[in-house]
Amino acid sequence: MEEIVLETRNITKIFPETIANKNISFKLKKGEIHALLGENGAGKTTLMNILYGIYMPTNGEIFINGQKVTIKSPLDAIKLGIGMIHQHFMLVETLTVLENIILGLKEYGFVINKRAVKEKLKEIEHLYSLKVEPNVKVWQTTVGEQQKIEIIKVLFRGANILILDEPTAVLTPQETQGLFKILKKMKDDGKSIIFITHKLEEVMQIADTITVLRKGEVIKTLPKDKTTKSELAQLMVGETQACDFLRKRKETNETILSIKGLIVYSDKGTKSLKGVDLDVKKGEILGIAGISGNGQKELVQTIAGLKKVAEGKIIFSGVDITNKHPRFISRLGINYIPADRLAMGVAPNLSSIDNAIMRRYYRFPLSKRGIMNHTKALAYTRMMAKAYKIKLDNPFAPIKLLSGGNMQKLILAREILENPKLLIASYPTRGLDIASTQFFRQKLIEIANKGKTIILVSEDLDEILSLSDRIAVMYEGRIVGIMDAEEADKNTIGLMMAGAKA
Amino acid sequence: MLYFEKRQSVPRYFKVIIPIISLLIGLIIGAIAVAIVGINPLDVYGGILSNAFGSWYAFSETLVAATPLILITAGLIVVFRMNVWNIGAYGQYIMGAIFSSYFALFASHGLSKPVMLAVMVISSMVGGAIWALIPTLLKIFWEVNEVITTLLLNYIALYTLKFLMYGPWKNPESYGFPLSKTFPQTAILPVLFKGTRLTVGIIFALIAVLIVWFLIKKSKFGYEVRIIGDNPLAAKYAGISVNRNIIIGMAINGALAGLAGMTEVSGIVHYLQVKIGADYGYTAIIVAWISYLDPLVTILASILFGGLASGGYSLQITMRVSYGIVGLIESITLFSLVGAQIFLNYKLRWKNGSS
Numbered sequence: 001m002e003e004i005v006l007e008t009r010n011i012t013k014i015f016p017e018t019i020a021n022k023n024i025s026f027k028l029k030k031g032e033i034h035a036l037l038g039e040n041g042a043g044k045t046t047l048m049n050i051l052y053g054i055y056m057p058t059n060g061e062i063f064i065n066g067q068k069v070t071i072k073s074p075l076d077a078i079k080l081g082i083g084m085i086h087q088h089f090m091l092v093e094t095l096t097v098l099e100n101i102i103l104g105l106k107e108y109g110f111v112i113n114k115r116a117v118k119e120k121l122k123e124i125e126h127l128y129s130l131k132v133e134p135n136v137k138v139w140q141t142t143v144g145e146q147q148k149i150e151i152i153k154v155l156f157r158g159a160n161i162l163i164l165d166e167p168t169a170v171l172t173p174q175e176t177q178g179l180f181k182i183l184k185k186m187k188d189d190g191k192s193i194i195f196i197t198h199k200l201e202e203v204m205q206i207a208d209t210i211t212v213l214r215k216g217e218v219i220k221t222l223p224k225d226k227t228t229k230s231e232l233a234q235l236m237v238g239e240t241q242a243c244d245f246l247r248k249r250k251e252t253n254e255t256i257l258s259i260k261g262l263i264v265y266s267d268k269g270t271k272s273l274k275g276v277d278l279d280v281k282k283g284e285i286l287g288i289a290g291i292s293g294n295g296q297k298e299l300v301q302t303i304a305g306l307k308k309v310a311e312g313k314i315i316f317s318g319v320d321i322t323n324k325h326p327r328f329i330s331r332l333g334i335n336y337i338p339a340d341r342l343a344m345g346v347a348p349n350l351s352s353i354d355n356a357i358m359r360r361y362y363r364f365p366l367s368k369r370g371i372m373n374h375t376k377a378l379a380y381t382r383m384m385a386k387a388y389k390i391k392l393d394n395p396f397a398p399i400k401l402l403s404g405g406n407m408q409k410l411i412l413a414r415e416i417l418e419n420p421k422l423l424i425a426s427y428p429t430r431g432l433d434i435a436s437t438q439f440f441r442q443k444l445i446e447i448a449n450k451g452k453t454i455i456l457v458s459e460d461l462d463e464i465l466s467l468s469d470r471i472a473v474m475y476e477g478r479i480v481g482i483m484d485a486e487e488a489d490k491n492t493i494g495l496m497m498a499g500a501k502a
Numbered sequence: 503m504l505y506f507e508k509r510q511s512v513p514r515y516f517k518v519i520i521p522i523i524s525l526l527i528g529l530i531i532g533a534i535a536v537a538i539v540g541i542n543p544l545d546v547y548g549g550i551l552s553n554a555f556g557s558w559y560a561f562s563e564t565l566v567a568a569t570p571l572i573l574i575t576a577g578l579i580v581v582f583r584m585n586v587w588n589i590g591a592y593g594q595y596i597m598g599a600i601f602s603s604y605f606a607l608f609a610s611h612g613l614s615k616p617v618m619l620a621v622m623v624i625s626s627m628v629g630g631a632i633w634a635l636i637p638t639l640l641k642i643f644w645e646v647n648e649v650i651t652t653l654l655l656n657y658i659a660l661y662t663l664k665f666l667m668y669g670p671w672k673n674p675e676s677y678g679f680p681l682s683k684t685f686p687q688t689a690i691l692p693v694l695f696k697g698t699r700l701t702v703g704i705i706f707a708l709i710a711v712l713i714v715w716f717l718i719k720k721s722k723f724g725y726e727v728r729i730i731g732d733n734p735l736a737a738k739y740a741g742i743s744v745n746r747n748i749i750i751g752m753a754i755n756g757a758l759a760g761l762a763g764m765t766e767v768s769g770i771v772h773y774l775q776v777k778i779g780a781d782y783g784y785t786a787i788i789v790a791w792i793s794y795l796d797p798l799v800t801i802l803a804s805i806l807f808g809g810l811a812s813g814g815y816s817l818q819i820t821m822r823v824s825y826g827i828v829g830l831i832e833s834i835t836l837f838s839l840v841g842a843q844i845f846l847n848y849k850l851r852w853k854n855g856s857s
Binding site: 338372 | 725
């Protein structure tokens with residue numbers, strides 16, 4: 001029974017700036033769910049990308065069923081029976097589910113033999129209770145369904161080893177349980193599963209064996225039965241650091257931001273906000289919970305002036321900011337930390353200086369009569385790095401070379417230094433390690449304690465619960481419930497996130 | 503197994519070494535092609551070199567060819583940096599020539615030379631800018647791809663020019679040739695050095711480069727251009743008006759291309775005709791690209807290509823080599839220069855595949 005289907009020996013991957021993997025050795029048994037547990041940046045995804053042929057290891061060996069192999073491309077990986085389900089789905093939205101499933105496969109003919117495909121789909125459905133509607137277009141399906149499609153895609157190609165990269169990040173608690181059932185069935189069928197995550201609870205629930213990674217190294221491999229959550233947490237983080245921050249609630253009854261009947265369309269022309277009403281009180285931390293894609297992003301971007309309001313009104317401190325220019329809004333005192341750092345928060349190939357001055361480059365002293373003062377810009381950046389402990393070896397180097405945590409600190413610093421009355425923080429700690437996460441949470445509490453208002457969007461319920469004064473839950477473009485944080489519990493919020501009525 | 507790996511950062515000296523090596527590779531491949539045709543490549547290269555840089559006159563001719571290239575490239579840099587792909591310098595150049603020629607041909611009466619030339623400079627810039635703003639507005643308001651519209655407007659410009667040359671603006675004494683009357687003396691750009699064709703146009707070009715350099719490196723506009731070019735979403739987020747900057751950039755671009763057309767008709771040709779060297783508008787795209795969109799580097803690159811063009815042109819006369827051969831060498835060199843840029847962002851690695 002101790003059949004090893006996959007083994008890595010001393011895998012090392014060196015990038016010019018960092019060592020992502022260092023002498024990683026681990027063994028995957030047939031019919032087991034093996035969790036790779038580690039913080040963001042621990043090297044989990046790099047390791048999986050090596051197994052899937054996206055990166056070549058600098059050193060080390062990979063064995064599949066005892067045979068030494070070289071995986072040069074995903075095609076090699078698929079041939080070896082390895083299937084990967086990425087964190088961000090790799091689906092063609094305008095094609096149907098069926099077309100996506102057979103994409104790249106040659107054996108179903110130039111004119112697709114739909115019957116054969118559907119038969120095989122039936123088989124998979126029967127084996128693993130994985131049911132999808134083959135003829136709808138992918139963009140019409142939900143996130144949970146898309147993940148099923150990805151899994152079917154992989155099974156369709158005959159994979160025996162499945163790699164799931166943070167599969168529950170986009171799922172509701174209920175959907176997560178559904179996924180786990182499927183995984184267990186696959187395991188019983190003799191498939192081996194590598195489950196990448198940083199969520200301890202999921203590991204304890206689903207994994208048989210756990211390998212903990214930290215800073216690119218294997219810290220320990222241990223069977224689930226012989227460990228506890230707190231032991232795993234300690235292994236993940238290294239030394240545990242206690243950090244208690246004290247929230248002094250200072251909210252008033254004064255409404256600082258009032259949103260009425262907000263309707264916003266997405267780029268595809270569908271309604272992404274279907275009539276949002278929301279009052280934010282001065283001085284509070286309002287958490288917005290919800291599965292990604294239920295309108296949170298659109299809501300905060302609309303407040304910041306980045307999306308067009310079709311109907312409704314947004315009033316900030318008595319000023320109508322509906323469809324106003326983003327700069328007008330930021331000058332009024334609304335600052336925004338975008339959800340996706342690289343997509344919106346920074347210009348990745350430009351220097352840290354250029355990125356640090358984004359909010360004030362046009363004002364004196366950084367700029368005078370249209371001419372920039374580069375010396376002042378550098379001084380400002382240095383000051384920012386010092387005050388916010390941003391590790392900035394070379395402020396002239398492209399900002400994309402900074403680590404995620406440092407980059408996020410710079411964005412946060414840039415926005416806070418504008419002294420906003422309302423700070424919107426969208427997924428501010430996503431992808432950050434524990435130390436940076438703590439730093440951020442502390443900063444948010446600090447400025448809230450000074451009487452500033454904060455809107456916090458996060459999919460991490462623990463984060464929302466521990467920071468917010470009030471919590472609003474969004475589902476399908478509406479706010480389905482709003483409650484005081486002290487009265488809120490995870491289960492109710494989870495159900496509301498999945499669409500249950502409050 | 504050979505494979506490409508993305509570079510995290512680019513060493514500075516690479517930006518110098520890679521073009522030099524790729525230029526050499528291009529010349530070697532060109533030499534092979536020339537040798538196949540049965541001509542000694544050394545003769546051809548020697549000929550080009552001496553015809554381009556061999557004497558003061560040859561060099562002045564190189565600068566004559568470089569003038570429009572520098573002007574157009576300086577403008578292209580501004581919009582290319584915002585990832586707006588203006589392929590229409592060709593048409594903007596023609597429009598600049600037509601607009602300025604109008605004043606030279608029909609409105610020169612009673613104007614002194616400085617006034618006349620100033621009118622021509624301004625009108626050419628307005629003409630080029632208008633031609634550039636048509637596709638820009640289409641892009642901004644209806645999201646029409648500027649590559650298609652600028653390209654198509656080139657043909658419209660060319661046929662407008664042909665219409666004028668075969669029709670209303672044709673010189674009745676031209677024996678059927680499609681050209682206008684010769685410009686009056688007041689409409690002709692002064693020559694800088696006696697015995698050459700090098701006009702004050704080259705000074706316009708150098709001023710244009712300096713202005714663009716200043717805009718890009720020192721001004722608020724340049725900062726906004728950088729952000730837009732790297733991440734338009736971040737620009738929007740920072741409150742930068744992307745459309746406004748694209749309009750300004752395209753106006754500058756069109757104006758400089760139009761001015762290039764003016765320096766050619768007023769400085770070199772002295773009348774308007776169908777062939778006024780609008781192809782500079784296409785060559786400039788490549789010059790901009792191999793200059794890393796750096797305005798100062800474009801001066802060098804433009805002189806290089808100016809030299810190839812003028813050296814190659816004279817080669818037909820002195821050595822009776824077909825211009826096609828020169829065109830071939832030019833294309834191969836360009837191809838290798840542009841193609842080699844992959845090594846700026848990627849490095850070639852060798853990995854033993856069987857291990």
